[in-house]
Amino acid sequence: MTFDALGLCAPILSALADLDYEKPSPIQEKAIPPALAGRDVLGCAQTGTGKTCAFAAPILQRLDARPVRGRPIRALILTPTRELALQIQESFEAYGKNLPLRSAVIFGGVGQQPQVDKLKEGVDILVATPGRLEDLHNQGYIHVEKLEIFVLDEADRMLDMGFIHDVKKILTWLPRKKQTLFFSATMPPEVQGLVDSLLTDPVKVAVDPVSSPVEVIDQKLYYVDRGNKSKLLASLIQRPEVKNALVFTRTKHGANKVAGDLQKSGISSAAIHGNKSQTARQQALADFKAGRVKVLVATDIAARGIDIEELSHVFNYNLPDVPETYVHRIGRTGRAGHGGTAVSFCEFGEKELLAPIEKLLKKPIPVVDGHPWPMEVFEAPKRDQRGRIVNADDAEARQAARERKKIRDEAKKAAGKPAAAPQTEKAAASEAQKKETPVSKRQKKAAAVPAKQEKPAQSPASGKRKAAGYRPSRTLEEALTAMEPHWSEEERRAQKQTEYYRDPLAGDVVMDATARLLAPRKPAKAQEPPAKQSGRKKKKPNPQSVSPAVPEAQKRAPKAQVQERQPSRPQADRPKRNRKRRGGPMEVVLRLGSQKDSTEQQGSLMKPYYFNPDED
Ligand code: AMP
Numbered sequence: 118m119t120f121d122a123l124g125l126c127a128p129i130l131s132a133l134a135d136l137d138y139e140k141p142s143p144i145q146e147k148a149i150p151p152a153l154a155g156r157d158v159l160g161c162a163q164t165g166t167g168k169t170c171a172f173a174a175p176i177l178q179r180l181d182a183r184p185v186r187g188r189p190i191r192a193l194i195l196t197p198t199r200e201l202a203l204q205i206q207e208s209f210e211a212y213g214k215n216l217p218l219r220s221a222v223i224f225g226g227v228g229q230q231p232q233v234d235k236l237k238e239g240v241d242i243l244v245a246t247p248g249r250l251e252d253l254h255n256q257g258y259i260h261v262e263k264l265e266i267f268v269l270d271e272a273d274r275m276l277d278m279g280f281i282h283d284v285k286k287i288l289t290w291l292p293r294k295k296q297t298l299f300f301s302a303t304m305p306p307e308v309q310g311l312v313d314s315l316l317t318d319p320v321k322v323a324v325d326p327v328s329s330p331v332e333v334i335d336q337k338l339y340y341v342d343r344g345n346k347s348k349l350l351a352s353l354i355q356r357p358e359v360k361n362a363l364v365f366t367r368t369k370h371g372a373n374k375v376a377g378d379l380q381k382s383g384i385s386s387a388a389i390h391g392n393k394s395q396t397a398r399q400q401a402l403a404d405f406k407a408g409r410v411k412v413l414v415a416t417d418i419a420a421r422g423i424d425i426e427e428l429s430h431v432f433n434y435n436l437p438d439v440p441e442t443y444v445h446r447i448g449r450t451g452r453a454g455h456g457g458t459a460v461s462f463c464e465f466g467e468k469e470l471l472a473p474i475e476k477l478l479k480k481p482i483p484v485v486d487g488h489p490w491p492m493e494v495f496e497a498p499k500r501d502q503r504g505r506i507v508n509a510d511d512a513e514a515r516q517a518a519r520e521r522k523k524i525r526d527e528a529k530k531a532a533g534k535p536a537a538a539p540q541t542e543k544a545a546a547s548e549a550q551k552k553e554t555p556v557s558k559r560q561k562k563a564a565a566v567p568a569k570q571e572k573p574a575q576s577p578a579s580g581k582r583k584a585a586g587y588r589p590s591r592t593l594e595e596a597l598t599a600m601e602p603h604w605s606e607e608e609r610r611a612q613k614q615t616e617y618y619r620d621p622l623a624g625d626v627v628m629d630a631t632a633r634l635l636a637p638r639k640p641a642k643a644q645e646p647p648a649k650q651s652g653r654k655k656k657k658p659n660p661q662s663v664s665p666a667v668p669e670a671q672k673r674a675p676k677a678q679v680q681e682r683q684p685s686r687p688q689a690d691r692p693k694r695n696r697k698r699r700g701g702p703m704e705v706v707l708r709l710g711s712q713k714d715s716t717e718q719q720g721s722l723m724k725p726y727y728f729n730p731d732e733d
Contacts, residue, residue, distance in 0.1 A: 123149045126178050128215030133170070136211060142167030147322035148298075149175055155296055157316045161323035163302035164201070164271070165448075169208045172268050172298045177213040179266065179296075180241055188219060188239030189263035195287065196270040197278050199224040199246055199395065200402070205270070206244040218242060225249040226395035233258050247275070247283035254290065264292055269315070272301035272308045281307055288315065334447055335458045338471075338482040343464045343509060345490035346434060347375060351382035352489070353432075353460060354412060360429040361405065364414040365446050367435040370514035375434055376414040386412035417442055425449065433461040435510060436470040440477040466498030466509070 120133055120141055141149065144162045152158050152175035162168045176192045185191060196202050206222035213220070220242035221235040229252070236243075236258050243259075253259050269275075275284050297315050301308050312319070341349050354362055366372045369390035376388035387401035387410045404410040406425060413425075417437065431450045437443050443461075450457025461482060463471055475481050499507040 118146050120145075124153050125149065125174055126181070128181075129174050129178060129212055132212050132214050133174075135214075138170070142170075143324040144168050144322060145171045145174075147324070148172065148320075151320040151322075152176075152296075152298055153178060155179070157296060157319040158298045159312055159316055159319040159321045160298070160300040161302065161304070161321075162300060166324050168270075168300055169205055170212060172270075172300070173205070173209050173212050176242065176266050176268070176298075177209070177216055177218060180218055181213075181216045184217075185263065188241055190240060190243045190259070190261055191263055192242040192266040192268070193261060193264055193291070194242070194244040194268040194270060195247060195250065195275075195284065196244065197246065197274045197280055199226060201271065202244050202246050203399070209242055209244065213242075220244065223249045223253060225252070229253065247280045247287060250287060251283060254287075261291055264295055266296045266298065267291055268298045268300070269311070270300050272299060272311060273303045273305060276305060276307050281311075284311070333456050334450055335456065336447065336478075336482045337458065337460045338484045339460065339462050339488060340484065340492040341462050341464060341488070341490050342492055342494045343466075344494075346462050346464070347378040349462065349488065349490050350375065350432060350434065351379060351384060354379065354384055354430075355382075358429070358458075359411075360427075361408070361425075362412045362430040362432055363425065363428055363449055364412055364432040364434050365437070366414060366416060367437075367508070367510045368514040369416055370517045371435065371510050372414045372416055376412070379412055379414070384412055385410045386414060388414045390416045417446070429457060431457065431459045433459070436461060436463055436467045436474065438470060440473040443474045444477065465492060465495050 118141055120130055120138065123141060123146065125133075144160060144166045148158050148160055148168075148171040152172060158172075160168060160171065162171075172194070180191050194202075194205055196205055202222050202224045206220055209220040218241045219239065221232070221240040222244040223229075223232045223236075224246040225248045229249070232249070233253065236253070250259065254261075269284065272284075275281055297317075297319075299312060299316055299319070304312070339349060350364065353359065364372075364375055364386075366375055369388075369392050372388040372390050376386045379386040387404060389398045389401050393401070401410065401413060405413045414434075428450045431447050433443065433446060437446065447457075447459035450459060471482075498509075501507055
């Protein structure tokens, strides 16, 4: 089968030829003809199968066949992650390079102005993540009345990441009459519900997951002590067969450290994780893809959705807690049938993580003997009172976080500012206490129930995972299609935080913060009841910071005003980080009483912005 035979037009065929796509992948073969004919399509396929081209090519062709004046948004692609959104838009650009259609991508975590400017210029095809789409829609920048084609990509991940309600809300704005192309690797009941409500007589196409990594990937295992991992990594990466490498670490701190160690050894590397700004992550990914950086060091969460063609090596600097994660990690190097090598490091304390991985693979990973740093430390890993392994990397990351905070606080003290509320420190300390030196209550309990200590060891998150319904995959196919549904609540939260993490130096964040500081308080109506305390303890007013002339009702604007401005995301989805940063007593002092903001003056074209300490 050729692309020609699928009915694609010459400009698209020529673009595909330029990309060296010789023949359609199975999903393209099955989905392109009905999509071209205007039918709804339900595609069961995951990233790596070529599904982007399966929907992008027909969309481009259909829109091009019937030009519309004024460039309204005629195709909308909703996808869960920023990285996927970017890749999809790049694909539209590549497949549509010979057509006069315009596409744009919008996602959170970066300043909105460039995206708004693009929208104002007019786009035919919009690729979006749910949060930013809602934000911009609510600000009046998104007009979908003329929408002809809607794509819901990775619907199961939307569910996993807690976006399903946002998706349902977005669906309510779209015209009823439209073509829908729906993709999901798995079909949990909630996703099936969406399918039933959204699709009309769909053509169902399903393809197998990308070929099992075991067959195409050369796997190797090195037993090596924790202290020698970075030396071994550097020596392996310097070998000529390593063209580029993705290194997985357990923690964000570990990713920074490994990238730094590689740099010291003269190997160009960059770390990506949730603490990096979106701009830094995008830059690192772009540098890596362009070959300017040889090694990308990432945590599992940050590496989600990243599709790097022709990745020669994956290194597991730390073995993952969950065997399915191992399969997902090494699968990054076997894309589109290219071979690749996956190298895993295992220290003595990680041996317990190896067994379930090999059980899933149904064979042992070949061990490389005779390397310069053989394992010499055979100490049993430390365990807490419950018999769980105390992970040395986690403990190191926590210690580093505490030290960073100490330095920050000392710097603030020196600058005469009050040290940050010890909330995070407290949380970290109590978390550390929980995991490392259990509180006396726990000790008492553990002592009273000695049988619990004799239970087989669990990795820290495995209990939570089990509670969340985790069931080990029996086969590799199952592990591949499972798409990380095995995350604990903690991991899901971390992912959400990553997703909504905003670069504090990004233009719109600085603007927001400034606006917040300068914003007046909306004068409260005399009869209005005071707003609810939203579960927080009522703070005593600080006599130095709060004007005594301001009545309490004025200090807290009613909730409704907040919703008017930020209705886009459920409260629970927002990062705690922001919540803490905003409501501090410092922000309460400014612009109270009868002072008027310029936006409140008569004739102002701008909508006044009112500060509300309950916001977020
Ligand atoms: P996707 O599943 O859409 O993310 O695509 C996975 C990778 O396969 C991307 O890097 C595409 O560029 C590549 N790809 C998609 N279709 C083809 C094809 N027909 N021939 C070769 N490569 C393809």
